[in-house]
Amino acid sequence: MTESTAAAGDTAPLRASGPGGSIYDLGYQGYEGPRLGREAAIRALFWHTVRSCYGIGRGGRAKIAPFAFGVLALLPAVVGVGIAALARQAGELGEIVEQSSPINYASYHGIISTFVILFCAVQAPELLGRDQRYSVLPVYFSRALARLDYAVAKILGLVVSLLAIIVLPYAVLFIGRILVAESPVDGLVEELPNLAPLIAQALFTAGLLGTLSMAISAFTPRRAYATAGIIAAVLIPSIVVALLYSVMGDGPGELVVLLSPSDVLDATNAILFASSPDSPAVQDSTLPDVAFVAAAIIGIVVAVGVTIRRYLRIAA
Amino acid sequence: MPLISIDGLTKHYRGGVIALDALTLDIEPGIVGLVGANGAGKSTLIKLLLGLIEPTSGTARVMDLDVRTHGPAVRQFVGYMPEHDCLPPDASATDFVGHMARMSGLPRTAARERTAEVLRHVGLYEERYRAIGGYSTGMKQRVKLAQALVHDPRLLLLDEPTNGLDPAGRDEMLELVRRTGTEFGIAVMVASHLLGEIERVCDFLVAIDAGRLLRAAPLGTFTEHTGSLVVEVEDGRDLLAAALIRQGIEVIEDGRLILVELDGERTYDIVRDAVADLGLPLVRVEQRRHSLEDLFRDEVPAA
Numbered sequence: 001m002t003e004s005t006a007a008a009g010d011t012a013p014l015r016a017s018g019p020g021g022s023i024y025d026l027g028y029q030g031y032e033g034p035r036l037g038r039e040a041a042i043r044a045l046f047w048h049t050v051r052s053c054y055g056i057g058r059g060g061r062a063k064i065a066p067f068a069f070g071v072l073a074l075l076p077a078v079v080g081v082g083i084a085a086l087a088r089q090a091g092e093l094g095e096i097v098e099q100s101s102p103i104n105y106a107s108y109h110g111i112i113s114t115f116v117i118l119f120c121a122v123q124a125p126e127l128l129g130r131d132q133r134y135s136v137l138p139v140y141f142s143r144a145l146a147r148l149d150y151a152v153a154k155i156l157g158l159v160v161s162l163l164a165i166i167v168l169p170y171a172v173l174f175i176g177r178i179l180v181a182e183s184p185v186d187g188l189v190e191e192l193p194n195l196a197p198l199i200a201q202a203l204f205t206a207g208l209l210g211t212l213s214m215a216i217s218a219f220t221p222r223r224a225y226a227t228a229g230i231i232a233a234v235l236i237p238s239i240v241v242a243l244l245y246s247v248m249g250d251g252p253g254e255l256v257v258l259l260s261p262s263d264v265l266d267a268t269n270a271i272l273f274a275s276s277p278d279s280p281a282v283q284d285s286t287l288p289d290v291a292f293v294a295a296a297i298i299g300i301v302v303a304v305g306v307t308i309r310r311y312l313r314i315a316a
Numbered sequence: 317m318p319l320i321s322i323d324g325l326t327k328h329y330r331g332g333v334i335a336l337d338a339l340t341l342d343i344e345p346g347i348v349g350l351v352g353a354n355g356a357g358k359s360t361l362i363k364l365l366l367g368l369i370e371p372t373s374g375t376a377r378v379m380d381l382d383v384r385t386h387g388p389a390v391r392q393f394v395g396y397m398p399e400h401d402c403l404p405p406d407a408s409a410t411d412f413v414g415h416m417a418r419m420s421g422l423p424r425t426a427a428r429e430r431t432a433e434v435l436r437h438v439g440l441y442e443e444r445y446r447a448i449g450g451y452s453t454g455m456k457q458r459v460k461l462a463q464a465l466v467h468d469p470r471l472l473l474l475d476e477p478t479n480g481l482d483p484a485g486r487d488e489m490l491e492l493v494r495r496t497g498t499e500f501g502i503a504v505m506v507a508s509h510l511l512g513e514i515e516r517v518c519d520f521l522v523a524i525d526a527g528r529l530l531r532a533a534p535l536g537t538f539t540e541h542t543g544s545l546v547v548e549v550e551d552g553r554d555l556l557a558a559a560l561i562r563q564g565i566e567v568i569e570d571g572r573l574i575l576v577e578l579d580g581e582r583t584y585d586i587v588r589d590a591v592a593d594l595g596l597p598l599v600r601v602e603q604r605r606h607s608l609e610d611l612f613r614d615e616v617p618a619a
Contacts, residue, residue, distance in 0.1 A: 030500070031430055031468035036421045038388040044418035057411065134404045139463060142366045142396035144388045144421040316368050 041144040042153050049157025053123050069119045070165045073112040076103050077169035081176030088180055105173065105194050106275035109201055112169060113265065116162060116209055117234050123161070124213035125226030127154055132221035138316045151311040155214045155304060162206035170198045197272035204268045204296050208261055209234070211303035218310040238262045238279070245281035257281050258295040267292035317380050318342035319471060319503050320365065324374035327360050327527075335360040337527035338374065343505070347497035349518035349535070350507040357527040358507040359399060362473045366396055378471060392421050395464035399475040399507075402460060405449025409440055409459045412448065413466050420467035427466075434462045438492060454485040461492060465502075472496060472504045478513060490517050545576040546604045547587055550597035559590040578603070 048057075055062030080103030087094035087101070103111070131137050140150055174191055181187025216233060217226040237260035244256055257263045263279050270277035271289045282292075320343040327336040336357045352358050363369045364376050367387040376383050381390045403412060410431055417427035435444045438458040443451070448459060457477065464472055477493060478486040494517040497504040508514040515521070515535055523530040549556055549572075557567050557574055563586050568575040576587060584601075591598050 029433060031422075031426065033426045034423060035392050035467070036423060037392060038421070040421050040423070041388075041419050044415075044424075048415060048418075058406070130404055135398070135400055135402045136404055138363075138368060138396070138398045139402045139416060140419060141368055142391055142394065143416065143419040143467075144392045145419055146388055149388075316363075 035144075038144050038146070038149065042149045045145065045150065045153035046157050046160075049127055049154050050161050052127060053158060053161035065122045066119060066161075066165075069115045069122075070168070073115040073165050074169045074172065076111050077108070077172040077176070079103060080108075080173050081180065084177050085180040088182070103173075105170075105198060106269065106273035108169065108173065109205065109265065109269040110278050112166065113205065113209075113262065116166060116205060117231065117262075119162065119165060120158070120209050120213035121227045121230040124158055124210075124217040124230060125220075125223040127158060128214060128217040129221050129223050129226055132314075133223075137314065141316045147311045147314075147316075148308055151218075151308045155211060155307060158214055159206050159210035162210045163202055166202045166205055167199075170202060174198065194273075201265075201269050201272050205265055207300045208265060208296050208303075211300050211307070212261060215303040215306045215310075218307045234261050241279070241281045245284070249284070254281065254285055254287065257285060257287070258291060261299065264292055264295045264299065268296055319345045319379065320505075321377040321380075322361075322365075322374070323376075325361070325364060325371055325376055326373045327357075327364060327369065328372045334527050336364070336371075339524070339527070339529055340374075341522065341529060341532055343522070343532075344520070345503040346520050347494070347518040348503075348505045349514035349521045350505055350524070351511050351514055351521060352507075352509065352524040352530075354509055356509075356524050358509075358524065359475055360527075361524070362396070362475050362505070362507060365473060366391065366394065392467070393470040395467065395469035395472045395502075397460045397464040397472070397474045397477055399479060401456070403448045403456055406447055408447055409435055409444040409451075409455075409462070413459065413463050416463040417466040422467055430466050430468070431462075434466045435459075437465070438462045439488070453480045454482070454488070457481060457485070457489055458492075461489070465496065469502060472502050474504065474506045476508055477506060478508070478510075486513065493517050544604055545578050545583060545587060546600070546602045547574045547576060547591075548572055548599040548601075549574075549591065550599060552594060552596040555594050556590060556596055559594060560586065563590065575604075 051057050054066045055064075080101065083101045083103060084098060087098040090097060131140065137150075141147055145153075174194065178184055178187035178191050181190065212233060213230045216229040220226050220229070237256070241257050241260045241263050245254075257267075257279075263282050266277045266279045267282045267285070267289075269275070270282065271292065277283045320341075322339055322341045322343075325336055325339045326334075328334050339357075339361065350358050350361065360369070364371050365378060365383060367383040367390070370384070378390045379393060383390050407415075413435060414427050414431040417430050418424065422430060435441075438461050440455060440458055440462070443455065448456065451459070457480070461474075461477065464474070474493060478489050481489055490513065493504060493506060496502050497517070504518075506514055506518060519535055520533070521535050522532045547556070553569065553572065553574060557569055560567050560574070560576060565579075565583065565586060566577040576583060587601060
């Protein structure tokens with residue numbers, strides 16, 4: 001029986017002495033320190049999610065995809081700053097070079113949105129599916145967190161992680177262009193009007209694609225299904241929109257464009273930077289600007305609502 | 317104020333299954349065994365106490381707080397070890413338990429210290445830095461216990477903690493549970509369908525069957541009249557049985573074994589003398605509890 005050894009440990013600390021010193025078995029120590037409760041748990045889960053998005057605290061392989069997408073999203077910005085610097089030195093010819101440069105604030109959304117979608121497709125299923133796959137949810141929900149808190153912390157974690165890979169290249173472009181200007185003050189004055197649209201577009205992109213990915217991932221423990229679902233949810237509507245446009249032109253069918261996340265984000269980008277959208281269907285759309293902005297906001301609200309509802313009901 | 321106070325707690329699942337039927341019960345701190353056959357409602361009761369599922373009607377209060385309205389506040393002080401697997405195989409025990417400490421509201425440094433402490437306590441040492449996927453069942457059960465203990469709860473709810481363990485693993489897990497209750501001063505509720513196992517660690521027993529309370533009483537009153545004695549002899553079983561029957565003792569022959577109805581200390585003496593008189597090679601004499609079903613049949617339900 002193991003009881004005899006345990007009984008000895010019950011009462012007094014065991015002590016073993018030797019020439020090298022003493023070993024004390026102090027037994028079980030209670031915890032008298034602070035218990036920070038629900039809010040601290042939510043914050044901790046949020047940061048844990050952000051770290052997981054970048055593979056921090058996981059193995060090296062978990063870092064490959066997020067950092068690859070981050071670098072791929074960043075490189076065009078570095079090139080863009082380089083072109084701007086060269087253009088400055090080329091004088092009048094430079095004006096033309098810069099005008100024709102494919103890398104500017106308005107075009108950047110189109111350049112990086114693919115990497116943002118891929119980031120979502122790789123990370124969102126892992127953020128939610130893993131806990132479902134291995135039945136970890138009962139362990140979460142039996143702690144200081146509520147079901148709602150779990151969903152909110154995870155969604156915010158992904159959205160903020162996406163913001164980082166979107167904002168970083170924007171920031172490189174923005175700061176780089178200020179620094180290569182003839183005087184930094186002039187540069188700042190010139191670039192400053194672009195700041196608000198940059199932030200707004202980053203929020204739309206991270207918000208819509210992030211929440212949509214989480215809403216899809218919430219419904220399957222299978223990673224492959226969620227990944228396929230996320231890509232399909234972005235790709236299929238945009239294909240449908242393009243087909244409808246080529247067949248019917250702008251007509252009653254054009255409302256479908258509001259259900260296509262990539263077209264909606266293309267539209268908000270064009271609205272914010274007063275530029276021409278990439279998608280012909282959006283370009284020729286007779287819908288008012290506000291319809292696209294509303295579609296983006298409603299999309300985010302619905303995706304968050306669906307995800308929360310799922311977690312309020314999921315068996316644990 | 318009782319630690320757990322349950323009033324008319326009822327849970328109906330979809331499809332008309334009644335998992336818990338108007339259970340009313342007060343539980344005081346200590347090590348409480350929750351026994352019942354599979355499907356009796358043990359897991360349902362534990363999940364209701366944690367607020368993991370919503371009751372159909374009735375209330376459950378833990379530490380005088382309603383678990384439905386004060387879930388997060390109550391659960392800061394409650395540890396739960398689920399019946400089934402709940403561990404991500406790609407995380408290490410240290411990472412998983414540390415993360416769960418923070419999910420209970422512990423600050424970062426405290427979470428790290430408590431994790432080291434509690435993993436040492438359940439007997440995980442160097443392997444705690446390796447991925448859980450490579451652990452044995454026994455080690456996984458220890459990690460499950462560790463995550464339930466890491467925030468130093470006032471109440472520990474264990475759902476079939478010996479599930480899937482070999483006999484040595486069971487002994488160790490039960491010993492850990494016993495120490496948690498006595499040495500650490502944490503109130504423990506252990507659910508099990510094995511009475512013989514649970515009676516080794518707890519001092520109070522709650523028996524439920526088909527969602528109803530059969531009996532809630534200190535362990536002693538539960539088992540004192542229900543024992544029987546198993547006697548095994550190398551040969552001469554029939555001779556012994558006949559001798560015992562002559563002494564007026566009820567005997568059930570079961571293969572090589574003889575089951576003798578226990579009737580106080582006297583029974584031991586009679587068996588000993590009978591074996592000695594016949595000069596039979598005795599293999600063992602062992603006290604055996606009745607099975608859970610027998611226990612329930614014999615006992616008069618009392619609330």
